[in-house]
Amino acid sequence: MKRMKGGAFLLESCQPEDVFTPEDLNEEQKLIAKTTDEFIREQVFPLLEQIEQQNFSHTVRLLQEAGELGLLAADVPEAYGGIGLDKVSSTLITEKMAQGRSFALSHGAHVGIGTLPIVFFGTEQQKKRYLPALANGKKLAAYALTEPGSGSDALGAKTTAVLQEDGKHYLLNGEKQWITNSAFADLFIVYAKVDGEKFSAFIVEKDFPGVSTGPEEHKMGIKGSSTRTLILQEAQVPAENLLGEVGKGHLIAFNILNMGRFKLAAGTVGTAKRVLELAIKxxxxxxxxxxxxxxxxxxxxxxxxxxxxxxxxxxxxYRTAGVLDQGLSGVEQKQGQEVAKAIGEYAIECSIAKVVGSEMLDYVVDEAVQIHGGYGFMSEYEVETHYRDSRINRIFEGTNEINRLLIPAALIRKANKGELPFFARAQGLQSELMNLMPTLPDPQAAPLTLEQEQINHAKLLFLFVAGQAIERYGTKLTEQQEMIRDISDIALSIYTMESTLLRAAKQQNQSKPNATSHLQFAEALIYNRMQKLEQIARHTLTALFTGDTLRVQLAILRKLTRIEPKNELQLKRNIVKQLLKAKKYIVQSRS
Incomplete structure (x- = not known):
């Protein structure tokens, strides 16, 4: 596979053989998925109602059983008691676990944002001390970043840490809000400002003096998960439990959030499959x-x-899982800045996955309730729980609004560092676009040829709109959040369309028996997204220009978003036949 830089998909073409797809799973990965699926359906499903009533003894026991099966150890290196699986395998575990509703959240908080800070940023001593027990479930973890006054503004934290004169302990004071797993977590990854200024990370055990938790919060959804305030009152934390360097906690916090965003997206896939199955049945x-x-x-x-x-x-x-596998291979052997750089390379893709996944799931659960009619509003139907549970995903791991602001910012940062030739590519683009000739459909062309050309035009559209906005506002573009949102939405659509097309094209190139079904999914998705792109871009261009200049810009826009009419109704009728036959989400051969 060709190794792509983070964000490069906006500027470069990619070939089907360069991406990982769900159809590329090997036998070992399929076995991991099967093991996880069976664990959830046989062990967790029968206890979901009791878990929903916050019977945390079931949650703890099931997490320990998951540990015995290796389902907590995927991201932990073998040297520290884990099994060090590839990122595709850990993605599969996350996807299959997601069917378990609140239990999946407890699992995800433990294996993801709870354990990964130590995997990626811990010292050798910290890894040896904590990771084996976290990998087998003897100890459970939580992540404590949010505070009552600092949510999206994580660096505005008020929690303080002061090193004592003997140099042996830090005293931590403050409160961390909405901490998942807090009722039963044995350790917390806590962020505090050393001397009130230097944002830093610590490994805090629940039994350290001065550590306690508040009462359970009453939530709209994910009711079976534990959510409490972590209270630190002169909490004594050994100096050796400083995670990373003093003042470098942001490297840990932000990059672990990148991984958390990706894992959240993987979870939305698993939940959506379950919900779609419920709706079809x-x-x-x-x-x-x-x-x-x-x-x-x-x-x-x-x-x-x-x-x-x-x-x-x-x-x-799964495309993102593939690039993360490439980028994070061997990263646990690196230190500090190197680790942060390796994870941060794909921050754009992780934010996109989080936004797309959470909004897809919200759409799926909403329609599933509608299909159920009045019964979908009744708590005895599983779909009602999924409806409430899904809403938090657009808030978790940085709100979707924050993630939309992060995507262009990360791209510009990469461009300024010379990592992506964004500015060079955008220069002189307008004259190129003025001479752009529309692509006419060729009945003899290979499947998806026209869709590929539309995606190429969408990439030009991104450069066109983003370039115009940057030229107009420069460093003050950050004040134009609506435009940044629009630019992000174009990037979201490009990554979504291209990932879909590459997956379908890969099946077509390999002459797989279900290639036709893949093509139908891709054609329907791209047709829908291209129509929306015109509206998004028009919104920003009409804010940037007026009069004749605007008319010229809109003429270019029409060239870039021109699509041939497609019988979308028939495409969807073809797709739904196989779904109803299988009684669940599946991409199979047409009968």
Whole structure:
């Protein structure tokens, strides 16, 4: 596989053989997925209602059982008691775990943001002391960053750490809010400002003097997870429990959030598959006017659209898992800045995955409730719980609004460092676009040829709109958040469309029996996204220009977003047939 730099997908072309897709799983990875799926369905599903009532003894026991199966150890190196799996394998575990609702959140907080800071940034002593127990479930972890006055503004934290005169302990004072796993966590990754100024990270055990937690919070969803305030009152933390360097806590916090965003996206894929399965089965069983509601075209359209959005997210999540595998190979042997750079390389892709995944899941659960009708509003139906649970994902790991602001900022930072030739590519683009000739459909062309050209034009559109905005506002572009949002949404669409196309093209190139189904998913997704891109770009261009200049810019926009009419209705009818036959999300051969 060709190794791509983070964000390079916006400027460069990529070939199908350069991306990882769900169809590329090897036998070992399939076994890991099967093991996780069986664990959730056989061990966790029967206890979900009790877990929902916050019977945390079940959660702790199940996490320990997961540890015995190796399901907590995927990201922990073998040298420290883990099994050091590739990122695709750990992504599969996260996806399959997601069916377990609140239990999945407890698992994810432990293996992800709770354990990874020590994996990536811990000293040799810290890794040997903590990782074996975290990998087998004898100790459980939590992550404590948010405070009552600092959510998205993490560096505004008020929690302080003062090194005592003997140099043996730090005294930590402050409160951390909304801490997942806090009822039963044995250790917390805590962020505090040394001497009130230097943002730093610490490994804090629950039994250290001065450490306590508040009462459980009452939440809209994910009710079976523990969410409490972590209270630090003159908490005594050994000096050797400083994680990383004093004043370098932001390197840990922000890069662990990058990994958390990606894992959240993987979880949305697993949950969406479960919810779509519930919706399909209900539609097949529920009868109105003497026939299953699954026979009604409007219900079929909902199911098809849910599946298309899921297919797209699944495609970009596993593409991202593939690049993370390349970028993070051997990273646990590196130190500090090197680790942060390796993780931060794909910050753009991780933010995109988080935004796309969380918004896809919100759409899927909303439509699933609609398909259930009044029963979807009743708590005894599983879909009602998923509806409430899904809402937090657009807030977790940095709100979607914050992530949308981060994407262009990360791109500009890379360009300023000379890591991506964004400015050079944007220069002189307008004259190139003025002479751009529209692509006409060729009946003899290979499948997805026209869609590939549309994606190429979408990349030019990104350069066009982002370049115009930067030229107009320069460093003050950060004040134009609506424009930054629009630029991000173009980038989101490009990564989604291209990941979908590359996955389908790979199946086509390999002459797989289900290639036609993949093509239909890709065609439907790209047709939908290209229509939305025109509206997004128009919104920013009309804010940048007026009069004749605006008319020229809009003429270029029409060239770049021109699409041939497609029978989207028939595409979706073809897609839904296989879903109803399988009674779940599946990409299979047409019958």
């Amino acid at each position: 209900y539609a097949l069983e529920r009868k109105q006017f003497k026939q299953p509601i699954a026979s009604f075209p409007l219900i079929q359209e909902k199911i098809a659209t849910m599946a298309i959005e899921l297919y797209a997210t699944e495609s970009l999540v």
